[in-house]
Amino acid sequence: MNAARTQTDRAARRAPRPGAVLAALAAAQFTVMLATSIVNVALPQIRAGAGLSDGGTTWVVNAYGLAFGALLLAGGRVADLFGRRRVLIAGLALFALASLAAGLAASAGVLIAARAVQGLGAAAIAPASLALAMGLFPSGPGRGRALGVWGAVSGAGGAGGVLLGGALTQAWGWPWIFHAVALGSGLVLAGVVALVPGAAGGQQAGRFDLPGTVTVTLALTCLVWGLTTARDTGWADARVLGALGAAAALLAAFAVIERRRPDALVPPRLFTTGRVAAGNLLMALLGSVWIALFFFLPLYQQQVLGSGPLATGAGQLPFAAANMLGASLAPRVLRRIGAPAAVTAALLTEAAGLLWLSRMSADGSYAADVLGPSILVGLGLSVAFVQLTALAVDGVPPQDAGLAGGLVNTTRQVGGAIGLAALTTLAASVTAHAAGHRPALEALTAGYRTAFAVSAAVLAATVVLALLLTRGTGARTATPSTRRASGPATSRLSRLRPDR
Numbered sequence: 001m002n003a004a005r006t007q008t009d010r011a012a013r014r015a016p017r018p019g020a021v022l023a024a025l026a027a028a029q030f031t032v033m034l035a036t037s038i039v040n041v042a043l044p045q046i047r048a049g050a051g052l053s054d055g056g057t058t059w060v061v062n063a064y065g066l067a068f069g070a071l072l073l074a075g076g077r078v079a080d081l082f083g084r085r086r087v088l089i090a091g092l093a094l095f096a097l098a099s100l101a102a103g104l105a106a107s108a109g110v111l112i113a114a115r116a117v118q119g120l121g122a123a124a125i126a127p128a129s130l131a132l133a134m135g136l137f138p139s140g141p142g143r144g145r146a147l148g149v150w151g152a153v154s155g156a157g158g159a160g161g162v163l164l165g166g167a168l169t170q171a172w173g174w175p176w177i178f179h180a181v182a183l184g185s186g187l188v189l190a191g192v193v194a195l196v197p198g199a200a201g202g203q204q205a206g207r208f209d210l211p212g213t214v215t216v217t218l219a220l221t222c223l224v225w226g227l228t229t230a231r232d233t234g235w236a237d238a239r240v241l242g243a244l245g246a247a248a249a250l251l252a253a254f255a256v257i258e259r260r261r262p263d264a265l266v267p268p269r270l271f272t273t274g275r276v277a278a279g280n281l282l283m284a285l286l287g288s289v290w291i292a293l294f295f296f297l298p299l300y301q302q303q304v305l306g307s308g309p310l311a312t313g314a315g316q317l318p319f320a321a322a323n324m325l326g327a328s329l330a331p332r333v334l335r336r337i338g339a340p341a342a343v344t345a346a347l348l349t350e351a352a353g354l355l356w357l358s359r360m361s362a363d364g365s366y367a368a369d370v371l372g373p374s375i376l377v378g379l380g381l382s383v384a385f386v387q388l389t390a391l392a393v394d395g396v397p398p399q400d401a402g403l404a405g406g407l408v409n410t411t412r413q414v415g416g417a418i419g420l421a422a423l424t425t426l427a428a429s430v431t432a433h434a435a436g437h438r439p440a441l442e443a444l445t446a447g448y449r450t451a452f453a454v455s456a457a458v459l460a461a462t463v464v465l466a467l468l469l470t471r472g473t474g475a476r477t478a479t480p481s482t483r484r485a486s487g488p489a490t491s492r493l494s495r496l497r498p499d500r
Contacts, residue, residue, distance in 0.1 A: 008227070016195045018136055022146055024191040025136075026153045028092060028129040031123045031185055032218030033157025035064065035099070036179050037294045038165040041302070041309045063112045067119025068126075070220040071414035074213045076127030077265055078337055082210055084128040085196055085404055086134075091124025092192060093115045096185035103178030114178075123406075130405035132196060134393055144331035151386035152328060155323030155378065157295055159316040211256045212265035219250035220414065229420035235425065237327020261331025264461045266407070270400055278469035280341070280411040285462040286384055287412035288419025289354065289455035291379065295420055296427070297357075300448050301370065304362055304441050315366055317376075321379030330386040340470040343387045350380030351459035358453035362445040370456045391470070419458070427451040 039046065039060055076167040079087040095118055130150070137146040163386035168176040226243030233240060257266040271277050301307040301315055326346075333342045353376030362371040390409035393401070425449035434443035 003176070011304045016197070020195050021136060021197075022133060022149060022195055022279075022479055023086075024116065024188070024195045025129045025133045025215060026149050026192060027127050028088060028156040029150060030153040030160075031095070031181070032068075032126050032401075033163040034164070034184070035118055035122065035181050035290075036068075037158045037161030038181065039161075040294060040298050041162055041312055042163040042169040042174045042238050045169050045309075046111075046247055049174055050105065050108050052111075056259060058228070058232060059112050060115055061227075064119040064122070065413065065417060066221060066224045066228065067116045068122045068215050069119075069410060069417060071120055071123035071267060072410040073220075073403070074217055074406075074415060075123040075125075075407075076125070076131070076403040077213070079128040079131060079406075080378065080399060084132050085192070087124050087402075088128040088192060089131065089289045090111035090188065091128065091147075092185055092189040093121075093123045094184050094494075095121030095125060096189060099178045099182035099185060103175040103182065125404050126409045127402050127406035129395075129488045131401040134401050134405070135398070141471075144334055144386075145146035147386045147390050148330045148468045149390065150327075152327035154385060155297055155327065155382050156272060156320045158290075159320035159323065162294065162298055162316045163313035163320075166309035166311070170308060170310045177344070181445050190256075202327040202446040207263045209258075209263050209265040212261055213253040215257055217251055219247050219254055220410070223252065223416065224417045227417045230421050230425060266403070267400065270404065270407070272422070274389045275394060275470065276404065276407070277396050278389050279390075279394070280408055280454040282462060283388045283392060283408055284411040284418075284468065285458060285465070286347075286353030286381075286388060287415035288422075289350075290381060290385075290412070291416030292420045292423045292451060293354075294446050295424070296376075296451050297370065300360060300368065300445070304322070304360075304445050304448075305364070305366060305369075309365050315370060319378040320373055320376040322375040323382040326382030326414045327386055330383045333383060334387065334390075339387060339391070339423060340467060343384060343391075343470060346380045346387065347381035347459050347463045347466060348380070350377050350384060351463070353377035353380060354452050354456035354459065358448060358449045360445060360455060361468045362441040419455075423451040423454060426454060 042062065043057055044050065046060055052060070075087070075091070098114050098117035098121055102111055104119065105111035105114055118267075120365075133146050133150065134143065135142040167175050168180055222243045226240045226247060228241065229236065230240045235241075258266055258268075298312050301312045302309075307315065330342070337345070353373040356373035356376065357369070389408060392411075393404045396404040407423060427450055429447075430450045431443045431447035434446045437444070
């Protein structure tokens with residue numbers, strides 16, 4: 001008995017610390033968010049270097065977002081069924097190889113295809129890493145701190161992508177933005193292999209819902225493709241209308257299929273506990289302005305203020321710092337004032353920053369028009385992201401943790417695609433109308449101002465919804481069953497078996 005106890009103690013001492021495991025998982029999430037925004041500043045250079053047309057340049061961004069958004073649900077379910085650590089490792093390896101291929105691409109077609117494969121890898125990484133993190137930290141203060149880290153790296157990844165993209169493009173050229181992502185993904189992969197054990201319950205019994213997966217993936221593909229294409233061709237284009245109509249029909253078919261499947265891709269039980277539906281709806285609205293922010297703000301800095309790629313990227317540092325600060329404070333805010341008040345305050349803070357941005361001018365400056373509102377938006381966005389992610393995974397059965405992570409990432413990504421398509425169309429319309437009687441830069445700025453003003457209005461409406469949907473939700477405490485299942489995080493780690 002003593003020998004067995006000694007062996008157990010040695011195994012516990014050899015087990016990685018929870019903080020180190022969380023760092024590896026958060027690094028994987030950072031990589032996904034970095035790849036989402038790193039190309040934005042470099043698009044003019046990519047267009048010239050790869051010989052892309054206007055439409056082809058758009059698809060350097062769209063190919064990644066389309067594959068990522070359409071396959072997230074499938075990625076989350078695959079992680080639940082086949083092992084989260086295994087799926088995370090496979091996703092990181094694929095992501096790294098696709099990034100390397102993008103940097104070495106000799107033609108526009110290869111570049112766009114590599115970006116699509118990057119999105120496929122990201123669709124495996126995001127839900128698997130979030131599910132592993134939530135398994136490591138059960139409900140309570142520990143999970144709140146973990147989600148604070150998650151929010152910090154998510155916001156920092158988006159802002160860091162703009163900064164790194166600008167620096168690398170200006171120093172060594174656009175291929176290096178993909179080489180850097182490939183190198184970073186390889187390092188994260190090594191960290192995950194070394195530090196992350198298999199999570200308890202990471203591989204569940206059950207069958208993969210192939211009909212439901214194919215149907216919803218096609219539906220999301222049609223939806224995201226239609227929305228992104230509408231930015232260039234307009235909402236009345238026959239292809240856009242056809243894609244959106246097909247998406248509606250496929251989503252209706254998916255609902256019918258899921259009611260009849262014993263192993264449904266999105267089982268009804270997912271919405272019977274916790275606040276999953278509320279969290280996902282609010283996250284979709286938050287995503288609709290989040291992704292648009294990283295699209296319009298660099299454009300204003302470059303096209304109106306005349307900043308270069310490096311200066312534009314450096315201009316994101318205050319936002320990133322505010323985002324990390326807000327995410328680190330989010331658990332304390334939750335404990336002090338409760339979930340409804342925390343979400344409301346965060347959304348109002350972000351809305352105030354966006355409203356401030358809506359007052360930008362064509363002859364303005366970074367200090368006067370961008371710095372202050374960026375800090376407000378960063379603070380509000382980080383706290384809102386943490387609280388809404390917690391809401392979307394709250395009370396989810398352990399066997400569905402990967403799916404819940406995929407679902408909340410899907411709603412944010414699809415919400416972002418809808419918001420970006422609508423806001424870019426609106427901004428272009430305002431700019432075109434103003435171009436007839438204003439100088440070019442003033443007309444361009446008028447479009448950006450309108451996009452930020454509408455974004456602030458969307459968040460104001462989100463506040464009202466949040467107050468209704470989170471009524472009665474406070475800082476949750478662990479249920480007796482959760483307390484019995486949890487225990488110290490280090491003990492949990494020492495009991496976990498490798499998930500090959």
